[in-house]
Amino acid sequence: MSREEEILDGLYENTLNGMAPPVVELTKEGIALNMDPMVLLFDALIPALEEVGRLFEIGEYFVPEMLIAAKAMSGAMEILQPLIAESGAEPLGTFLMGTVKGDIHDIGKNLCNVMLEGAGFKVIDIGVNVAPETFVEAIKEHKPDAVGMSAFLTTTMPMFITNIEAIEEAGLRDQVKILVGGAPVTQEYCDTVGADGFAPDANSCVRLTKQLLGIPA
Numbered sequence: 436m437s438r439e440e441e442i443l444d445g446l447y448e449n450t451l452n453g454m455a456p457p458v459v460e461l462t463k464e465g466i467a468l469n470m471d472p473m474v475l476l477f478d479a480l481i482p483a484l485e486e487v488g489r490l491f492e493i494g495e496y497f498v499p500e501m502l503i504a505a506k507a508m509s510g511a512m513e514i515l516q517p518l519i520a521e522s523g524a525e526p527l528g529t530f531l532m533g534t535v536k537g538d539i540h541d542i543g544k545n546l547c548n549v550m551l552e553g554a555g556f557k558v559i560d561i562g563v564n565v566a567p568e569t570f571v572e573a574i575k576e577h578k579p580d581a582v583g584m585s586a587f588l589t590t591t592m593p594m595f596i597t598n599i600e601a602i603e604e605a606g607l608r609d610q611v612k613i614l615v616g617g618a619p620v621t622q623e624y625c626d627t628v629g630a631d632g633f634a635p636d637a638n639s640c641v642r643l644t645k646q647l648l649g650i651p652a
């Protein structure tokens with residue numbers, strides 16, 4: 436097995452087991468060996484987190500295991516983010532992103548942010564557990580072209596409706612395109628809440644944003 440393959444295996448195993456220090460070390464080593472940050476992300480880190488989700492679902496992992504795995508992944512993301520987001524050109528537009536109220540899942544949102552920045556958007560991240568009035572205030576302040584709302588729980592997905600209503604009431608609905616996403620979200624659900632679009636992953640989030648804003652692919 437090559438050192439690159441060992442690094443991918445090590446990243447997968449250590450993320451799965453929530454071992455943050457080796458995840459950081461292996462990420463740094465991979466970068467030093469000129470491995471593509473996207474390969475580290477999509478071939479090791481994300482699959483590990485998917486497996487964490489599966490183990491949680493079947494009752495082999497509990498919240499603490501999920502949490503330390505997520506922390507381990509975040510350590511790698513801090514290193515990878517600036518490498519993926521390098522762009523420097525005039526921004527294509529401004530994207531405001533937040534996780535809805537009641538929900539603290541932020542890895543999927545952060546990944547979208549990294550890819551949007553990498554594609555040339557200015558991203559304003561208003562964090563997790565974002566109340567409808569905070570979305571409204573942030574739209575007034577930053578005047579984004581697009582607003583993304585992330586939800587990872589079936590119990591917090593209905594916040595999309597509450598947020599969109601608040602944005603409508605503030606008279607801002609026609610000034611922004613609204614995208615929704617997160618593990619349990621579907622196109623069907625997107626249509627029922629009146630958002631402009633849904634994307635299942637970070638790459639398609641970029642594609643959809645460009646499409647909605649009329650930017651050539």
Ligand code: B12
Pocket residue numbers: 481484485487488489491492498499501502505537538539540541542543544546547582583584585586587588589590614615616617618619633634635636637638640
């Ligand atoms: C890590 C994790 C946690 C961590 C979160 C840490 C963090 N900083 O984010 C912690 C431990 C805190 C956590 C807590 C909980 N979690 Co949790 N968690 C997960 C887990 C394992 C991974 C989520 C993740 O980050 N995945 C990685 C990313 C990359 O996922 P992704 O979906 O591929 O992301 C892409 C798309 O969703 C999309 N996207 C995301 N956002 C957006 C936004 C826009 C605008 C667009 C266009 C696209 C988009 O692009 C992303 C990038 O490609 C999932 C399992 C799963 N299958 O999702 C459970 C999961 C989401 N959690 C779950 C649950 C139940 C909980 C808790 C309620 C557990 C508890 N009893 O306390 C709490 C709730 C806390 C809260 N109030 O939010 C359930 C949800 C079930 C449901 N259907 O409602 C899941 C599905 C696990 C399961 N199988 O049961 N969790």
